[in-house]
Amino acid sequence: xxxxxxxxxxxxxxxxxxxxxxxxxxxxxxxxxxxxxxxxxxxxxxxxxxxxxxxxxxxxxxxxxxxxxxxxxxxxxxxxxxxxxxxxxxxxxxxxxxxxxxxxxxxxxxxxxxxxxxxxxxxxxxxxxxxxxxxxxxxxxxxxxxxxxxxxxxxxxxxxxxxxxxxxxxxxxxxxxxxxxxxxxxxxxxxxxxxxxxxxxxxxxxxxxxxxxxxxxxxxxxxxxxxxxxxxxxxxxxxxxxxxxxxxxxxxxxxxxxxxxxxxxx
Amino acid sequence: xxxxxxxxxxxxxxxxxxxxxxxxxxxxxxxxxxxxxxxxxxxxxxxxxxxxxxxxxxxxxxxxxxxxxxxxxxxxxxxxxxxxxxxxxxxxxxxxxxxxxxxxxxxxxxxxxxxxxxxxxxxxxxxxxxxxxxxxxxxxxxxxxxxxxxxxxxxxxxxxxxxxxxxxxxxxxxxxxxxxxxxxxxxxxxxxxxxxxxxxxxxxxxxxxxxxxxxxxxxxx
Numbered sequence: 001x002x003x004x005x006x007x008x009x010x011x012x013x014x015x016x017x018x019x020x021x022x023x024x025x026x027x028x029x030x031x032x033x034x035x036x037x038x039x040x041x042x043x044x045x046x047x048x049x050x051x052x053x054x055x056x057x058x059x060x061x062x063x064x065x066x067x068x069x070x071x072x073x074x075x076x077x078x079x080x081x082x083x084x085x086x087x088x089x090x091x092x093x094x095x096x097x098x099x100x101x102x103x104x105x106x107x108x109x110x111x112x113x114x115x116x117x118x119x120x121x122x123x124x125x126x127x128x129x130x131x132x133x134x135x136x137x138x139x140x141x142x143x144x145x146x147x148x149x150x151x152x153x154x155x156x157x158x159x160x161x162x163x164x165x166x167x168x169x170x171x172x173x174x175x176x177x178x179x180x181x182x183x184x185x186x187x188x189x190x191x192x193x194x195x196x197x198x199x200x201x202x203x204x205x206x207x208x209x210x211x212x213x214x215x216x217x218x219x220x221x222x223x224x225x226x227x228x229x230x231x232x233x234x235x236x237x238x239x240x241x242x243x244x245x246x247x248x249x250x251x252x253x254x255x256x257x258x259x260x261x262x263x264x265x266x
Numbered sequence: 267x268x269x270x271x272x273x274x275x276x277x278x279x280x281x282x283x284x285x286x287x288x289x290x291x292x293x294x295x296x297x298x299x300x301x302x303x304x305x306x307x308x309x310x311x312x313x314x315x316x317x318x319x320x321x322x323x324x325x326x327x328x329x330x331x332x333x334x335x336x337x338x339x340x341x342x343x344x345x346x347x348x349x350x351x352x353x354x355x356x357x358x359x360x361x362x363x364x365x366x367x368x369x370x371x372x373x374x375x376x377x378x379x380x381x382x383x384x385x386x387x388x389x390x391x392x393x394x395x396x397x398x399x400x401x402x403x404x405x406x407x408x409x410x411x412x413x414x415x416x417x418x419x420x421x422x423x424x425x426x427x428x429x430x431x432x433x434x435x436x437x438x439x440x441x442x443x444x445x446x447x448x449x450x451x452x453x454x455x456x457x458x459x460x461x462x463x464x465x466x467x468x469x470x471x472x473x474x475x476x477x478x479x480x481x482x483x484x485x486x487x
Contacts, residue, residue, distance in 0.1 A: 097361075097362035097363055097365050097366075098362065098363040175365075180365065181397075181398060181399075184396075184397045184398075185396040185397055185398065185413070187397075187464075188396045188397045188464055188465045188466045189396060189466065191464040191465070191466055191467060191477075192466040192467060194476045194477065195476065195477075195478065197464075197467070197477065198463070198464060198467065198477055198478060198479075198480050199329060199480065201464050202328065202329040202480055202482060203325070203326065203328075203329060205328075206328040207328045207329075207331065207333075207482055208333060208462070208480060208482045208483045209358060209359045210359065210365070211359045211361075211362060211366070212359070212361045212362050213328060215362075
């Protein structure tokens with residue numbers, strides 16, 4: 001079958017090559033087969049994304065890279081799971097002190113797959129904390145925090161603190177007895193810091209008592225403020241990983257060069 | 267051979283007045299480029315402050331809000347005796363349903379502890395360690411916290427465990443034969459009233475400055 005030449009829009013026409021008959025080299029499905037490559041080419045011509053992705057995904061890694069090096073990606077994946085399930089939980093959750101518990105019960109017991117999605121978010125939170133600590137331990141034990149990667153260590157510690165804040169603020173949201181009293185205790189531990197502690201507690205509660213503003217405040221911090229900071233800092237973290245490269249495991253001793261001597265001294 | 271793109275017509279620019287230092291014309295203390303940069307950054311900074319400052323103030327405002335004084339009747343004077351505590355439930359924070367209610371333990375004042383029998387003592391259930399709810403154990407005449415084992419005597423003074431100060435109290439008054447409960451206050455280890463502190467914070471002496479009083483708490487009686 002041959003598509004009449006007039007029906008093929010000009011961008012899909014292939015240049016006529018010698019030795020081939022008609023447009024598209026005589027293959028009527030030619031334009032369709034070429035479409036994915038054409039689309040990628042169209043995007044790449046306008047963004048330059050292909051060279052960026054090639055540089056990131058095909059970067060060189062040192063000899064001896066092993067499974068321990070996947071812990072950072074695993075933590076990132078745990079965060080993506082939390083972000084995704086969190087978005088869907090927010091569709092049913094009601095952050096008012098009188099309705100929060102009822103909305104969580106409804107979400108868990110009545111909504112299709114609600115228990116599953118909430119379970120992923122609940123257990124995923126623990127998984128993320130465990131993975132982030134294993135990732136930190138790997139970085140520490142392999143000495144991967146040393147020059148020139150100190151800044152990435154600092155960003156990583158900030159991400160750890162932000163993840164703990166996520167755990168603390170998220171714990172209140174089911175608004176049952178356990179989460180209420182755990183938050184009361186947690187906020188009061190904040191308050192024992194000298195001079196600023198009492199004001200920090202007031203900021204967290206939105207007042208001197210656990211009141212109408214407390215739950216909404218925690219909800220806003222949990223789903224808007226801290227996730228935004230985490231996403232931005234993960235971007236910086238990954239940028240530095242790609243820019244600086246990863247370290248070889250400590251049991252491999254590279255040849256000493258002028259460039260590596262400073263790394264050893266610091 | 268003349269270059270078609272050359273629009274200078276052979277002029278080199280030498281004959282034009284040359285600024286000295288480069289970029290600065292006579293009488294200028296700042297180059298135009300620098301002036302526009304500073305002006306642009308200033309406008310951007312003002313625009314940023316207009317957005318950020320109200321947002322920060324919005325988030326911090328509750329810290330400076332003066333509390334409303336709530337008084338609630340909890341029962342006739344005949345209900346309370348000097349030798350034991352009766353639990354009463356009242357609203358501490360309005361507008362959040364059950365979560366805004368709290369329990370206090372109330373008794374009549376006793377001369378044994380230097381109190382007038384026309385006064386009433388209301389002791390909070392909130393542990394002075396980290397805020398868990400304590401319970402009054404009548405047989406032992408003491409308050410016991412379930413979380414970390416804090417124990418208080420009949421007056422609310424610390425007997426043992428991690429609490430850092432005696433149990434907080436509420437102001438009380440009698441109106442038309444009804445005992446009313448009002449704002450909360452903290453006490454020092456000698457039971458002197460001080461402005462209300464959060465659990466876990468010491469009171470008395472220098473501690474009153476290390477844990478400063480907050481503007482959103484009621485003044486001490």
